[in-house]
Amino acid sequence: MSNKFITKEFSIEKGTGKLSPIRGEHLRLRDKQALEKNNAIYIYLGPKNVYVGQTKHFFSRHEQHVQESNHRYINGSYTKVIVAFGILINQLSLDDIEKKLITYITADYEDDRNMTVNNGTSGNESPAYQNQDEVLTDFINPFWKELFSKGYVLKKNLAAVKESILFKYSPFTSLSEEKNNIINEIIRQPQNYIVSGLAGTGKTVVLTNLAARLSQSYPNKRIAVVVKTNWVKSAQKIFQAYSVKNIDVFTAYKLIKSGEQYDYVLVDEAHRLRRYYSKGNHVTQDIFNKDENQNELKLLGKLNPCFILFYDPAQTIRPSDIPKKDYNTFLTDNEFKELKLTKEYRVNINELNKTYTSDDFMTGIQEFLQIDSSNAKFDHNIFQSYLTNPDAYFGVVNSIHELFDYLDDCENYEPATQNRVMAGYTREWASHQKKNRDRNDVYDWVEGNYHWKWNSDSENWLMKKNSRIEIGSIHAVQGIDLNYAGVIISTDISIDNTGKIIGIPENYKDRNGQYKSDDYSKEGFSNFIKNIYYVLLTRGIDGVRVYFEDKKMQQYFYDFMGINKEVQ
The missing domain is CATH 3.40.50 (Rossmann fold)
Incomplete structure (x- = not known):
């Protein structure tokens, strides 16, 4: 047992939802009091389901779960639960811990198609707070090792989870102030935007987080996310894994061919949108009707969306990519507002006594x-x-x-x-x-x-x-x-x-x-x-x-x- 937190684990009786300490462990009076009135993080697990939650009254919260209409807590969907409480689990840290664990566990189960993370959202927004680093090192990391030893997660090493695409591009990851400001402005003031930034400034992470925030803010709006072919399956996997609703993922070509109308269209790698160009065997040629003035940017614009483009002009790589001058004309004619990402986050220079960045x-x-x-x-x-x-x-x-x-x-x-x-x-x-x-x-x-x-x-x-x-x-x-x-x-x-x-x-x-x-x-x-x-x-x-x-x-x-x- 770590001296920074305590865990208790219970089996769940099918049919009643009754909790019994696993391995016959005796609950002290102080344990019972803590589980009734302390801040706690808990994780339910079953053969095909997992759920992460937070509460100030675990026993009372469990009874509320048992009464839920989905019956998961009594029909065998969950067979056990682990509860953690302690000095680092408090009102300041609860949202942060819950959000991180939902993200980590979703990424951990990336390759297990039979497992469903039942959290409907990613948890509450979590501002920075004192001792946040200590919570990670002295609670989340050792708690993860305990979760692995008790069969709640698949990967022993949390570092391995953090290399997952589902983690790196999580639509609920913590963002810098610059990125949050961009997302907040787009949500507050709907119009056409171009978000520009060099390689590594986090354009794709902003896109996934923006899409999720739009989905939560406007559940009745239709949102299309446009990506390159090499990223379609990954993007679909990310939004599905985190249960983000009312979002469809396309290539630009397939969205144009569908003719579907969307309220928001978010385009990743927008510098790679194509124009009509007779040289080369492009599958997109049929949407242009041999019109030398036509391009995917104009055709997407006909879907009448609120248009958000993520763009880096230094990443155009083919003659069929839309030239910058044509891009600028479209942006001016359609009153795009430019928002700039200036902070470079991709490169991690881990050298002793370095003088460079x-x-x-x-x-x-x-x-x-x-x-x-x-x-x-x-x-x-x-x-x-x-x-x-x-x-x-x-x-x-x-x-x-x-x-x-x-x-x-x-x-x-x-x-x-x-x-x-x-x-x-x-x-x-x-x-x-x-x-x-x-x-x-x-x-x-x-x-x-x-x-x-x-x-x-x-x-x-x-x-x-x-x-x-x-x-x-x-x-x-x-x-x-x-x-x-x-x-x-x-x-x-x-x-x-x-x-x-x-x-x-x-x-x-x-x-x-x-x-x-x-x-x-x-x-x-x-x-x-x-x-x-x-x-x-x-x-x-x-x-x-x-x-x-x-x-x-x-x-x-x-x-x-x-x-x-x-x-x-």
Whole structure:
């Protein structure tokens, strides 16, 4: 027993709901008094159901549950309950603890389709309070271990739960003041909004939380959430797991095809909405009717919604993406208000005695890729630290297989993390061709005796069985967070004799990313390639390693970052 809390566990008699101490434990008078009048957190568990609650009078609250019309507390849906009370469980902490446990348990049961978390909501809003960190370390963490030992949860390690997509993108996670202010303004003042922010500023987390808050505030309104194909199943899973109602998840194409009217349309990765573009085999072509002025933004606008777009112009990666000038015209004509996310949260630099921040990394990547020509200042040490520190956030390696070795090493220390290798699109997707899909001897990437396939699928690739031993393209990972990332900067990008970064079109193999012959722009193509690497290099939360296939590009990187090395 921890000296910061006490737990009591009871079995529940079917038919009556009567509580009996498990294992014949004798309840002291003080136990009975505490369970009748103390603040408490409780969790009911059955073969297919779990419920998290809070109360000031557990015994009385249990009797109320027994009288509920759903009969779960007497029909065998719940067979036992654990109750916790103590000095850290008080009026200030109850909402926070309940909210966290609902989120953790929902994420814990992510892969158990037979288990239902019966909480209709995520719990009450919880402001910050004194001793909040102590509640996490001295109650929630040890309580979770007890829950595991007694069969209430599946994962022993709470850190593993926190790597789940259901946790990372929970629509009820605690948000920063900046994010909460954006959500509150959109709810209070319905109109068209564009929420802009760089990679890692939390656009998708704001979207899931906004959708949930809109659902709660306006239960009779219809809400559509638009995501890229690689995120449809994940988004559906998130909203279903947390019992968020009146929300439908689509790709832009499928929502337009449906013709359904919605009160709110929230668009994630809105920079990837498409226009009519005759080059490439796009499934969207039929909705445009060969109208060169048509695009998905305009067609979604015809559904007459309150429109909320989540946008980063540095993440457009194909000629078929709507050009920025067309975007700006639409935003002006439809009176969009811009709200900016400025805080960068994705990058977690866990190094001793560091002098740099995540902002230094993001700025350095943009300056290196010549995406931002403002010559912004940043601390170059973040890109040099790996030369003396094997635990540095960033580093350069000498081969593709070393990227996989890096991820293996990270997983030895942190087994629960999500880690992948990604690359620029410089290899044909031969393994995906129909004639090769069932063959084990067709590979897209070869390095000596090593070989790998491209991502087997772009949809929900991170969750695919073999994704850890594959190499992901931009289309499999855009909008996805990883813990540790390996990035192959390939031969579709180089540096010219004037020191300008350029795209190399002959080495770029994305068939749907090609320009029409009469529309080709060297600068435009180079911008797309730079944006692709900006996305790939900003996926890793806890660490990134890079391998350069183009040695001129590698030397340019060394020189730019002040690394005194010659590429061999």
